[in-house]
Every structure is written in C-alpha cells, then in structure tokens.
Amino acid sequence: MPEGTLCNRKPIQTEESLKTLLGDTSGTQYYKQMKELDVDQDLLWSTIQKTCKSRIRTWLEICAHCGMCAESCFLYLINDRDPKQVPAYKIQSTLGEMIKRKGRVDNDFMHMAMETAWAKCTCCNRCGMYCPNGIDMGVMMGYLRGLLYAQGFVPWELKIGAGMHRVYQAQMDVTNEDFVETCEWMAEEYEEDYVGLHFPVDKEGADILYTINAREVKHYPEDLAEAAILFHAAGEDWTITSKGWEQTSLAMFAGDWEACKIQVKSVYDAMERLKPKRMIGTECGHAHRATVVEGPYWAGREDGLPPVKCMHYVEWVAEALRTGKLIIDPDKRIKEPVTLQDSCNYVRNHGLKKITREIMSYMVEPGYFIDMSPNEEHNYCCGGGGGFNGIGLFRKERNKALITKRDQILNTGAKLVIAPCHNCWDAIRDLEEEYKIGIRWSFLKPLLVKMIKFPDHMQPKE
Amino acid sequence: MYEILTGPMIWLSLSVFVIGMIVRAILYVRGLNWQLDRVAYRAHPKAGMKGAARSIIYWLIPFGTSSWQKQPVMAVIFFVFHIGAVCVPLFLLAHNMILKNIFGLAFPITLNLCIADILSWAVVLCAIALILRRIALPEVRILTTTYDYFIIFLAVAPFVTGLFARYQVGEAPFWYTMHLLCGELFLILAPFTKLSHITLFFMSRAQLGMDFGIKRGGLKGANITW
Ligand code: SF4
Ligand code: SF4
Ligand code: SF4
Numbered sequence: 001m002p003e004g005t006l007c008n009r010k011p012i013q014t015e016e017s018l019k020t021l022l023g024d025t026s027g028t029q030y031y032k033q034m035k036e037l038d039v040d041q042d043l044l045w046s047t048i049q050k051t052c053k054s055r056i057r058t059w060l061e062i063c064a065h066c067g068m069c070a071e072s073c074f075l076y077l078i079n080d081r082d083p084k085q086v087p088a089y090k091i092q093s094t095l096g097e098m099i100k101r102k103g104r105v106d107n108d109f110m111h112m113a114m115e116t117a118w119a120k121c122t123c124c125n126r127c128g129m130y131c132p133n134g135i136d137m138g139v140m141m142g143y144l145r146g147l148l149y150a151q152g153f154v155p156w157e158l159k160i161g162a163g164m165h166r167v168y169q170a171q172m173d174v175t176n177e178d179f180v181e182t183c184e185w186m187a188e189e190y191e192e193d194y195v196g197l198h199f200p201v202d203k204e205g206a207d208i209l210y211t212i213n214a215r216e217v218k219h220y221p222e223d224l225a226e227a228a229i230l231f232h233a234a235g236e237d238w239t240i241t242s243k244g245w246e247q248t249s250l251a252m253f254a255g256d257w258e259a260c261k262i263q264v265k266s267v268y269d270a271m272e273r274l275k276p277k278r279m280i281g282t283e284c285g286h287a288h289r290a291t292v293v294e295g296p297y298w299a300g301r302e303d304g305l306p307p308v309k310c311m312h313y314v315e316w317v318a319e320a321l322r323t324g325k326l327i328i329d330p331d332k333r334i335k336e337p338v339t340l341q342d343s344c345n346y347v348r349n350h351g352l353k354k355i356t357r358e359i360m361s362y363m364v365e366p367g368y369f370i371d372m373s374p375n376e377e378h379n380y381c382c383g384g385g386g387g388f389n390g391i392g393l394f395r396k397e398r399n400k401a402l403i404t405k406r407d408q409i410l411n412t413g414a415k416l417v418i419a420p421c422h423n424c425w426d427a428i429r430d431l432e433e434e435y436k437i438g439i440r441w442s443f444l445k446p447l448l449v450k451m452i453k454f455p456d457h458m459q460p461k462e
Numbered sequence: 463m464y465e466i467l468t469g470p471m472i473w474l475s476l477s478v479f480v481i482g483m484i485v486r487a488i489l490y491v492r493g494l495n496w497q498l499d500r501v502a503y504r505a506h507p508k509a510g511m512k513g514a515a516r517s518i519i520y521w522l523i524p525f526g527t528s529s530w531q532k533q534p535v536m537a538v539i540f541f542v543f544h545i546g547a548v549c550v551p552l553f554l555l556a557h558n559m560i561l562k563n564i565f566g567l568a569f570p571i572t573l574n575l576c577i578a579d580i581l582s583w584a585v586v587l588c589a590i591a592l593i594l595r596r597i598a599l600p601e602v603r604i605l606t607t608t609y610d611y612f613i614i615f616l617a618v619a620p621f622v623t624g625l626f627a628r629y630q631v632g633e634a635p636f637w638y639t640m641h642l643l644c645g646e647l648f649l650i651l652a653p654f655t656k657l658s659h660i661t662l663f664f665m666s667r668a669q670l671g672m673d674f675g676i677k678r679g680g681l682k683g684a685n686i687t688w
Contacts, residue, residue, distance in 0.1 A: 054493025058666055062659040065596075065605035068529060068536060076601070083604035092605065129688065130529040132521055132540070133663055134670035293677060297500040304502025304677060351679020351686070377686055378528060 004033025009040065009152040011256060012163025018173075021163070026392050027156025037152050039110055045103030047147060052099065056143060059135040060096050063088055069137065072130035074380040074404040075120055087127040087137040090116050095144045110153040117145050118155055119394035122385035122401070123253075124344040129377065141386075145255030154254055155391040161250025162259045169266040170214040170246040180242050182217045186225040194229050195458050202274060203239035208316075209276035209308075210240050211247040211267060211291070213284045213422050226445035227282065233454055234325035244270030247281045248422075249290035253387030257298060264295035271307045278309040280316045283443045285345030285421035286385075288312045293350055312346050314420050317444055318355045321362040332451040334364045339372055339414035341405075341428065342379035343421035353377055356420065359444065363451065370412040380404050382419075384427030402431040410437060417441045464635065467642040472564060475649035482653025483661045490665045499673075506676045513675015513686075514668035520688040521667060527688040536595070543588035546581040547617060550624075551645070554578050579628070582621050589618040613656050619644035 003009060005020075007030045012018050024030050069087040070076050076085040083089060094113040098105055105113075121141040128136030148154055149162070164171050183199040191197040200206065208231065216223040231238045244266040251259035271279055281288050292310040296303070320326040340360060346352045353376040360369045372379065383401035388394065405427065409417055419425040419441055428441040496503050503510055520526045530537040551557060555575065558568040573581070592614060596606045623644050627637035652660060674686045 051498055053495050053498055054490045055495075055499050055666075055669055057493070058490060058662050062656060062662050062666060063605075064656070064659070065602065065607070065610050066536070067599060067602035067605055068533060070601035071532065072529070081601065083600045086601045086604060089604050128670065129686070130532070132529065133659065134517060134521075134667040136670060136673075294500055296502075297497055300497065302496065302502060303505040304496070304500075305505075305681075349678045351682045351684025353684060 002038050003152070004030075004037060006030045007033035007037055007152055009043075009150065011166060011259065012159065013166055015167050018160065018163045018167055021156070021160055024156075030156045030159075031393070034111070034153065035107070037107060037110075039105060039107060039151055041103045041105070044098065044105070044147060044151060047150060048099060048103060051146075052143070056095075056140055057099075059133070059140060060092070060099065062133055063092065063135055064133060066132070069127040069131045069135070072127045073137075074124075074126070074383070075122075075401060078400060078404050085120060087121075088131075088135070090120050091137050091140045091144070095140055095147075098144075098147070110148065110151060113144065114148055114153045114155070115394075117141055117148055118158075118387060118391060119397045122344075122381045122383075122388050124381035124385050125348055126344070126378070126380065129348070142252075142255065145253075146257055147255070149255035155387070155393055157390045157392065158250060158254035158387050161387075161390070162254040162256035165246075165249065165251045165256075165259045165263040169244070169263055171248045171250045172214045172218050174214045174217045174246075176243050176245075179212075179214075179217050179245055180240075182221050183224055183228075183240060186221050187228065190225045190229065193460055194232065194454070195460055197225075197228055197232055197458075199224075199228055200239040202242050204274050205276070206237050206239040206274070207277045208236055208238035209271060209274055209279045210238055210282075211245050211270075211279060211287075212240075212282045213248045213287055214246050215248075215422060216282065223282070223443065223445060226449050229449055230320075230326065230445060230452075233452060233458060234320045235455070236325070239274065239276065241270040241274055244268075244273075247287035247291045248284060249286065249295075250387065250390075252286065252290045252294065253390075260290065260294075261298040264291055264299050267291055267295070268299055268307050276308060278311060279306070280311050280313060283313045283420040283422065283425075283445065285343030286423055289345040289349055293345075312350070312352060314346070314352060314356050314359060314444070317448065318358045321359065326448065327453045328362055328448075328451045329453050334416065334447070335368060336416060337368055337370055337412065337414040338364055338416040338418060339370050339409060339412040340375075341372075341382060341417055341419040341421065341424045342375055342377075343419075343424050344379065344381055344385060345421065345423075347379060348377040351377075360418075363444075363447065370414050372408045372412055380408060382421075382424040382427035384423055384430065389423060389426050389430070399430070399434050402427060402434060406431050406435050406437060409439060415439055418444065418447070420444050464639055464642075467639060467646065468560070469564075471642070471646050472560070475646035479649035479652055483658070486653055486658050487661050487665060490662060494669065499669075501669075501673045501677050503672060503676070506681065509675045509680045510672040511675075513673070513680050514671040516685065517667045517671025517674070517688065518664060529688075539588045539591050539595075542584050543592070546585035546588070546621075549573065550578055550581050550585070550621070582625055582628075585621045586618060586625070589614055589621075609656070616644075616648050616651060616655070616657065620648055 006024055073087050079085050094116050123138040123141050125136055125138035161171055187198045249260055249263050251263055292306055296305055382405045388398045417428055417439055419428050432439055524541045525531050553571055553573040555572040558572050561568040596602050623637055623641035627641050674680055
C-alpha cells in the first residue's frame, strides 16, 4: 500500500484531520498502516542531496569509529552498555546507511531508523562534547528525524503535535481565546490574595513580553497566575500577547521544519507587532531552544537572533533577585537538601549554567544546595527529552532511561528537585511515580511565590 | 624504480597531498550553510573565531577535555600516536635532507635520531594498541570496518618499513623502496580517504566550536567547558 489514510507523508493541515488522527486511540491503526507505507526513495535521496551538506557529510566520513562517544551517552550506559546504543553506531546504521544506499531503503529499515531516532536518542547533544572530531550526534539525529518525518515514519503523538502547531500555532488544541480567557480567569481567582493582579494583554512597547507553554493553559493554569504574581511583585511593565504566545515546538521533536517555521514566526510576529523591549519565556527548555536558539534559522534570520532580545525565565529570576526587584524573606529560604536539574536545552545548548546556581544562592540556605554529578553542560538528560516523554510506543524504553536521573538524584540525597523545564519536570514526576524514591519536584515559580516579600500595595486589606 | 620514487614521485605525492588537502578544506567551507547548519557563521565572526579556537586548542592539549580525562588510556595512545605520526615525517633528518636536495629548503628543526627512533617505535606500538582496542572493546568492535584497518595500515606502513630500513634489516634498498612507496601512497591517498581528517579534524572542530561560540551560549558570554 502506498499511503494510508492516517499514516502517510502528508502533514496534518486541518482541524478535521487532526481530530481523525486523535480519534485513533494510541495510534493503533496509524502504526498498522505504517507497516505498509512505501518509502519514496527518490524524494529521500533528492532531499539528502539538497540538504546534507559538508558539515554532516564530513561528520559521517571522518568518524574514526573510535567509540569514545559511547560512555557519554546515558542511553548506552543505562542499557547495559549495549553496543547498539553507541552514538556513532546509532547514526552510522541509520543516516549513514541511507546515504550509502543513496536512499534505496525499505519499510523495515525505516522502522528501525524511527526507533533509533526517537527511542535511542533524546537529542541531548551530550555526545558531541566527548567526540574528538567534534561530531554531534544529537544534531544529526535531529536531521534524520526530518527525513523520517517527511516519509511519514514518525511516532503518532509527534505527528499530532506537529499538526497542532500547524493548525493552532500551539502544541495542543488551545485557541487564542482559550489562552486569554484562562489568564483572565486566573487573575480573578488570585486578585483577592494579590491585590491589583491582572494580565496586561497586547500592550505595545512594554518592557517584557511573556510567552508560555500551551500546557500551562490546559493543565497548569496556576503557573500562569504565578508568573503574573511575580511580575507584579517585581513591578515589571509586562504584557502577554493574544496571538503568538506559544513558545514550544513539538514540531522540532517531530522534525517537521515547515511547522517549526510557522510556529516560531507566530511568536516573532507578536514581537514585531508589540515591540517589547525583551521577551521572556516560561520555565521550559525546549521552548527556549525552539524560539530563541534554533527559531531564528527556521525563520530565515541571518543574524541568528530573534527580533527582540529574548531571555529564559531563569535569567529573569536571577536578574530580579540580583537587583532586588524580588526580595526573598530570609526565614523562608529552603532549608532542606535540594538539587537542581540542568536542562540540556538551555544549559548545554545555550550556556545558562551559572545563572541557575546564582538563583540557588539566593533561594537556598547555605549548605543545603547539592549539585548533581555530572552537572552544568555535562549533565545527563532527564531521560525524557526530544519527545521521548510523550511517545506511548516507547514508554518502556523511556522508563528505563529515567534511571540515570533517578540515580543522580539519589546520589545527592536531596528530597527536593528544582526543575525549571517542563520536559524535565515531567520526567522527574514520572520517575517518582515509576520508582518511588520519595522526592518532590518543582518549578521555580511556586517556590518563589511562597518565599518572596510582597510590596504593600499587593497585600490584601483585612 | 628507486629513481622514480625519490624523484618525480616525491613531487607528485606531495603535490597531491597538499593540493588535495587544500581542496578538501575549501570544499568543506563552501559546503557550510548558515541556515541548514543553523549557525550564523558570518554574522558573529568574533564569537565564532573564539569558539573555534577554544574547540581546537582544548582538544589538542593532552587531558585538556573531559573526554580525554575520562579515557586516559585512549588519550595517551591517541597523543603518542599522533605526535609521532606528525613529528617523525616532518622533522626526521633524513627527510629533511631529501627535501633540501629537491626543493633547496627544509625545516630548520630536525629530530635527534634517538628521539626519532623512540617516536617511531611508539607509533607502531600505539597502532597495535589501537588494533587490539578495536578487537577487545565491544563498543569499538561494533563500529569497526575493514576500511578502518586499511587506514591504520596506510598510516603505519611507512613507519614499519622505515624502521626496517633504518636497522638495515635484510637488503637495505628493498626496505628503502618499500618505505618510499608506502609513504608516497599515504600522501596520495590521504585527501581521498578518512586520512583527510588531517585537515578535516580542524575544520570540524572549528565548526562545532563556532556552533557553541555563536549559537549555543557563546553570545551569552558562556564558554563551554570541553
Ligand atoms: S567519538 Fe566521534 S569519532 Fe569516535 S566513534 Fe564517536 S563519533 Fe566517531
Ligand atoms: S544526543 Fe544524547 S541521547 Fe543522543 S546519542 Fe548523543 S548522548 Fe545519546
Ligand atoms: S528533557 Fe530536559 S534533560 Fe532531557 S534533553 Fe530535554 S532539556 Fe535535556
């Protein structure tokens, strides 16, 4: 069979097809159809010829097959040092083979490649730091995902995710109205306790444009409230936008580059329309990566920078605490062993390694902060990165992958894990559910809301 | 045979090597694409240069990176092998005399014969260690192909034959001829095989360094700890 009704090479473009695919519980039919899906070998080869240039070709060619990357990959370590988990093997046996065979690969090969690209790599880019030849397998896996996506070989959830971005410019079916209404609802809920709390919408020329992760609207609206409370307490001139508010990109995990562009352009349009001094995104790693680090390239911006200065939430928190915009009540500092998850997406891949530790120095009573080992840009992935968290088909593999982080946390002895990243937060929650090691986990916002001193004008009048 | 190998073939092989490597480097740079690679190479030359320099220098320092520190045995094999493989051919007195004869100039430094001996033996021993490592370690075995052994062969053959010639094992002219042949084969094949890493190592390292220096944190003022 060439292309199935659910599993095919066409991206999801309409709400209707999105609903149809969602209706196929766990993608049962979808994966069945994938078994029959033909490979468009000409398309595959012509795409490779057009897009696989000297950087990746050289990487594949000069790889010394030395295996020094093996131990850098947490998935290799956690899977009993399975040689098939060596980063160089994972890429040589998939992308390398595809190129060697000039795109003449079959359905079985594509299934193997799909499993490798999504269940054996979280695109955490750690191996790239350990290869003498400067070969970054995470980058190549991302490229491979793009090739697989274009052929229809992509996990069900990510096909849907990419479709969501195309249809809603959000990773979930959250409309612009839903977003603004949820914010208004949150303001109502919380304004009694935090006097004057509101969400400025579409304010032009504000100091800060705040962008978010659609999950906050759907599942954790308190996160929106907390962001507002903290901006308000810090006396910031801020705004949300009624359009282009979603910072995440499941399309990036899926390898749907066109959808990545659509998504990030919607945010850049908001920046251009509202002309804020800077944009601050919520506590999410991949969202930051997508909008701030990779986004400019999808959008075709030659300077590699977004239209306005962009910061991750941790940068804003550090600045607010450093400058005294937010003041922590010393009595309320954290006085229990606490550790911190370094998100690959903004630590290894955007250098924000010191700033989170600066935050810890303000929030945690001296002596209680314990770093994981390894840490900073050498940290291990939480185990759920690159879309791994969300793929039902690979749940077993993902749960195994969590063990690395579990043991890292256990070794610190900390009972509280601060994870300023949605994806890592999810993974840590899941690892507690799966392995019950008795930890709590948190974003920065809820902790800060409990710790800071509020200015008088925000205090409720008795 | 000997005449040809010491005369025109030296010219030819050196030219193929030098021109080939330059062409590879040029092709590499021309094949870089800011949008596909997602690195704004041109827009931030200073940050890019800094990232590139750090990425190369740290990796050239023995134990200069986490990776070298984590794998000390491999690091020692790697550095000894490469130091020998680079220094002996370049600075050996006998080589310099040939260069002087042909081109009229040579490197000002030459290796003390004893050091040259030690380095040459070290190269051969390291090559054996590399081969054993390929066989012994599952994570390396799975990656290894015949081609990898061929590359090791190309790289050490000039040393083995050179040592035979130096100790005048058997008939000296035979080993000299073999040595010349292997050395010239190495030079001629290098640009077309994995040996192109002689140049491409630097290109690839520089590229990843620019990636980190420009996009992945360099512009935020963070220096990656390699
Ligand atoms: S460390 Fe680098 S050169 Fe060695 S096998 Fe891994 S990718 Fe290849
Ligand atoms: S990017 Fe991360 S998960 Fe993927 S191969 Fe490298 S180290 Fe392993
Ligand atoms: S989920 Fe977190 S730890 Fe894992 S790759 Fe993404 S940012 Fe890194």
